[in-house]
Amino acid sequence: MHSGVLTSVVMLLDSKERRTYPMSYFCTVTTEIKWVTLEELDIITVSYHIEPSMHGASSTKIKVLRLRLKDKHAKFLRDLAGEVNFVWNYCNELQITMFNREHRFLSGYDFAKFTRGATKEGLHLHSQTVQAIAEEYAERRRQFRKVRLSWRKSTGNRRSLGWIPFKKTAIQAAHGQVKFAGRWLSLWDSYGLQAYPIRAGNICEDARGRWYLNACVAVPAAELRSSARRDVGIDLGLQDLVATSDGEKVSAPQFYRGLEPKLAIAQRAGKKDRVRAIHAKISNRRKDSLHQFSTRLVRGYDTIFVGNVNASALAKTPHAKSVLDAGWSAFRTMLRYKCDFAGATFAEVDEAFSTQTCSACDARSGPKGIAGLGIRAWKCSECGAVHDRNVNAAKNMLAAGRRRLAEGIPACLGHGRTSK
Ligand SMILES: [Zn+2]
Numbered sequence: 001m002h003s004g005v006l007t008s009v010v011m012l013l014d015s016k017e018r019r020t021y022p023m024s025y026f027c028t029v030t031t032e033i034k035w036v037t038l039e040e041l042d043i044i045t046v047s048y049h050i051e052p053s054m055h056g057a058s059s060t061k062i063k064v065l066r067l068r069l070k071d072k073h074a075k076f077l078r079d080l081a082g083e084v085n086f087v088w089n090y091c092n093e094l095q096i097t098m099f100n101r102e103h104r105f106l107s108g109y110d111f112a113k114f115t116r117g118a119t120k121e122g123l124h125l126h127s128q129t130v131q132a133i134a135e136e137y138a139e140r141r142r143q144f145r146k147v148r149l150s151w152r153k154s155t156g157n158r159r160s161l162g163w164i165p166f167k168k169t170a171i172q173a174a175h176g177q178v179k180f181a182g183r184w185l186s187l188w189d190s191y192g193l194q195a196y197p198i199r200a201g202n203i204c205e206d207a208r209g210r211w212y213l214n215a216c217v218a219v220p221a222a223e224l225r226s227s228a229r230r231d232v233g234i235d236l237g238l239q240d241l242v243a244t245s246d247g248e249k250v251s252a253p254q255f256y257r258g259l260e261p262k263l264a265i266a267q268r269a270g271k272k273d274r275v276r277a278i279h280a281k282i283s284n285r286r287k288d289s290l291h292q293f294s295t296r297l298v299r300g301y302d303t304i305f306v307g308n309v310n311a312s313a314l315a316k317t318p319h320a321k322s323v324l325d326a327g328w329s330a331f332r333t334m335l336r337y338k339c340d341f342a343g344a345t346f347a348e349v350d351e352a353f354s355t356q357t358c359s360a361c362d363a364r365s366g367p368k369g370i371a372g373l374g375i376r377a378w379k380c381s382e383c384g385a386v387h388d389r390n391v392n393a394a395k396n397m398l399a400a401g402r403r404r405l406a407e408g409i410p411a412c413l414g415h416g417r418t419s420k
Pocket residue numbers: 358359360361362363365380381382383384385
């Protein structure tokens with residue numbers, strides 16, 4: 001339905017921005033916000049529409065840049081994350097007490113009164129960071145409709161993964177480094193961070209103890225490309241991960257299968273770190289190839305139609321592992337936000353009968369049902385056309401998409417947005 005995909009970071013930013021600017025200046029967030037897994041989070045977009053008369057630019061977008069911090073800072077960051085947990089738990093405790101005593105819920109603003117001066121009492125965190133934690137706590141508590149949230153643990157087996165939110169005053173980027181909590185941190189700056197004003201964000205740890213900076217930055221929105229130039233239909237499949245209506249294919253790389261024996265050995269030996277590393281490797285391989293292909297598609301086409309294949313339904317069939325391997329939803333997410341940034345059009349189309357229908361004569365003469373999943377090529381019994389199963393499906397997707405656009409879906413709906 002929408003294209004913005006966001007994390008807590010931007011929720012925070014969102015609420016902050018709303019408060020900072022007068023309503024006349026700041027119009028509305030034009031995209032719906034949802035939570036995503038860390039997997040999906042790479043570069044994330046949200047469109048902000050700012051009144052042209054009030055502001056020079058017609059529109060800007062918030063983009064989240066994710067950059068890996070160098071491992072030498074791990075201890076420093078872990079210590080800071082410990083302080084974050086301390087503040088979080090303090091908020092939790094305060095909320096519990098307040099609820100027991102007065103049946104009252106505290107807002108981020110309420111917490112500010114209690115946390116004021118905390119940074120002078122030995123915490124190394126920026127006072128704005130303390131405030132960001134309290135706001136996040138209040139927001140989450142409200143969102144999950146709970147009296148209290150879980151405690152964040154700094155030590156032991158069930159240690160919470162490090163998370164340090166910040167606001168724009170608490171961070172500074174220069175010469176390929178960022179200054180945070182009084183220290184310059186080195187990172188792999190693949191975006192040239194300095195060029196962007198950082199609005200807010202967080203620093204967080206993954207399951208392997210690697211640290212990342214997620215920085216929200218504002219960039220001007222791309223002009224919408226003409227949707228008349230080149231369009232393509234895309235079929236997401238099992239044997240072929242992706243097939244396009246132009247006949248281009250990416251064979252489903254069996255990321256998981258290649259590493260399965262190694263994974264089994266590591267699991268039997270109870271080597272948790274090794275298991276974690278293999279899982280990370282699988283996910284990285286998949287992500288890399290999906291990124292490369294989606295970028296290439298968005299460069300090559302102005303309008304992209306993708307089937308609305310339902311991965312969770314297919315996951316119940318014997319092909320389950322391949323379905324989960326394929327990462328269709330991650331791929332769609334990438335296409336969607338990349339289209340959004342490049343001004344290309346992304347649309348999901350109903351993929352019912354796309355495999356069974358002959359793209360040449362429209363007869364439903366193709367392979368049917370789950371048994372038909374294994375068939376790669378077939379001949380239409382009506383017109384005699386020979387089809388590659390997935391390319392044929394992609395052609396049907398393209399036709400369905402074109403039909404839909406011709407039926408007059410408003411242009412604005414198509415812009416980087418899924419319209420159903
Ligand atoms: Zn036919």
